[in-house]
Amino acid sequence: MNPLFLLVNGTPEYRSVLSLDFQNFFDGGPNIFNFIVTVVLVTWLLYKPVKKILAARAERIEGDMSDAALSKADAEELKEMYEKKVKDIEAERAAVLDEARKLAGENRTRILDEAKVEAQDVKDRAARDVANELEQIKGTVHQAIVDISTDMATRLIASTIDKAAHEKLFDEAMVELEATTAFKVSA
Amino acid sequence: MDFNIRVFTGIRITDGLEFLITETTVNTWIVMGLILLFAIIVRIRIARVDPLARPKGLQNFIEMCVDGWEKFYASNTNPIVMYLAPWFFTLILFLLVSNAIGIVGLRPPTADWGMTFPLALSTFLLIQFAGVRHRPKSYLKSIFLEPVFLFAPLNVIGELARPISLSFRLFGNIFGGMVLLTLLYSLPWFVTLLLPIPLHMYFDLAAGLLQAVIFTMLSLTFVSLAAAE
Numbered sequence: 001m002n003p004l005f006l007l008v009n010g011t012p013e014y015r016s017v018l019s020l021d022f023q024n025f026f027d028g029g030p031n032i033f034n035f036i037v038t039v040v041l042v043t044w045l046l047y048k049p050v051k052k053i054l055a056a057r058a059e060r061i062e063g064d065m066s067d068a069a070l071s072k073a074d075a076e077e078l079k080e081m082y083e084k085k086v087k088d089i090e091a092e093r094a095a096v097l098d099e100a101r102k103l104a105g106e107n108r109t110r111i112l113d114e115a116k117v118e119a120q121d122v123k124d125r126a127a128r129d130v131a132n133e134l135e136q137i138k139g140t141v142h143q144a145i146v147d148i149s150t151d152m153a154t155r156l157i158a159s160t161i162d163k164a165a166h167e168k169l170f171d172e173a174m175v176e177l178e179a180t181t182a183f184k185v186s187a
Numbered sequence: 188m189d190f191n192i193r194v195f196t197g198i199r200i201t202d203g204l205e206f207l208i209t210e211t212t213v214n215t216w217i218v219m220g221l222i223l224l225f226a227i228i229v230r231i232r233i234a235r236v237d238p239l240a241r242p243k244g245l246q247n248f249i250e251m252c253v254d255g256w257e258k259f260y261a262s263n264t265n266p267i268v269m270y271l272a273p274w275f276f277t278l279i280l281f282l283l284v285s286n287a288i289g290i291v292g293l294r295p296p297t298a299d300w301g302m303t304f305p306l307a308l309s310t311f312l313l314i315q316f317a318g319v320r321h322r323p324k325s326y327l328k329s330i331f332l333e334p335v336f337l338f339a340p341l342n343v344i345g346e347l348a349r350p351i352s353l354s355f356r357l358f359g360n361i362f363g364g365m366v367l368l369t370l371l372y373s374l375p376w377f378v379t380l381l382l383p384i385p386l387h388m389y390f391d392l393a394a395g396l397l398q399a400v401i402f403t404m405l406s407l408t409f410v411s412l413a414a415a416e
Contacts, residue, residue, distance in 0.1 A: 038281055
């Protein structure tokens with residue numbers, strides 16, 4: 001009878017599950033063959049292609065990582081260069097600052113000295129002006145005193161002296177004047 | 188109710204020896220078909236996408252499975268037997284689907300010793316192959332001369348016991364679960380309304396997963412130990 005016909009129509013016969021006879025071992029042959037076929041096909045269809053994809057991706061990641069490492073090295077180098085530049089700029093800035101401080105100090109000293117000299121000049125000029133003013137004031141005051149004294153003396157004499165005394169005094173003054181003039185002429 | 192294996196047809200080879208197409212054979216084909224269908228779908232999807240693009244969906248899932256398996260395998264075995272990773276990957280996949288197929292009412296192929304024994308025998312052959320290939324002298328010495336040559340018969344029996352214990356452990360657990368569930372379905376109908384759900388979850392999925400992992404882990408450990416100095 002055709003085995004396929006039997007397979008379709010099903011002729012239920014049973015084999016003991018626990019019979020450890022040679023037939024049972026022999027039945028294992030097709031089963032292990034089936035399993036080996038499965039192993040071959042699963043390896044070919046599934047396992048190796050997936051591993052190939054994983055390997056390709058791992059390779060690409062390795063490449064990316066090595067690129068990243070190179071980029072990192074470049075970046076490190078650039079960073080070092082910039083840090084050096086920043087250090088140089090710092091040093092230059094400090095030097096410029098020192099120079100400026102020094103220059104500013106010198107200017108300050110010079111300006112102060114000039115200011116001191118100018119102040120001294122101003123002070124001297126003011127002192128001289130004060131002295132001149134003082135002399136003028138002294139002369140003015142002296143003249144005022146003389147004027148006032150003369151005026152007072154005139155008023156006193158006018159109020160106290162009589163005509164005889166006045167004439168006597170006039171005569172004495174004239175004599176003195178004559179004596180003084182004669183002296184000056186003879187001299 | 189019959190726990191024996193249904194035979195669909197057979198081709199007589201000699202007296203008392205036939206090439207049988209059993210329920211196990213047909214269910215193995217179904218399991219193979221499911222696995223290969225999945226593999227073909229994955230292959231088609233993989234062929235369409237850019238391999239260097241960010242993975243998503245099914246591709247992401249299968250990449251996670253394969254990569255996870257490679258890492259797991261590498262961390263549990265000797266690196267010199269890495270070339271056997273696809274074999275054990277297929278083994279655990281095959282056992283997972285075989286053990287879980289009972290959830291749709293089919294008899295798990297692993298509930299037949301005629302299936303589990305060849306698988307365990309293949310592990311036994313791989314053990315011998317790995318030992319003889321990677322360290323022939325020390326491997327043969329470990330069997331026949333260690334600790335002294337008098338222990339050689341015990342060592343040989345120990346080696347031969349491995350496929351027996353591996354195959355019976357898997358067969359017993361899956362067959363036991365199948366028997367329990369079959370007995371459950373013979374109970375009155377109202378019992379079979381909800382009770383099979385958690386039992387199927389346990390016997391087909393949880394125990395199936397556990398037994399698949401145990402069988403695969405023991406197999407790859409034996410192979411790795413045989414290959415290592």
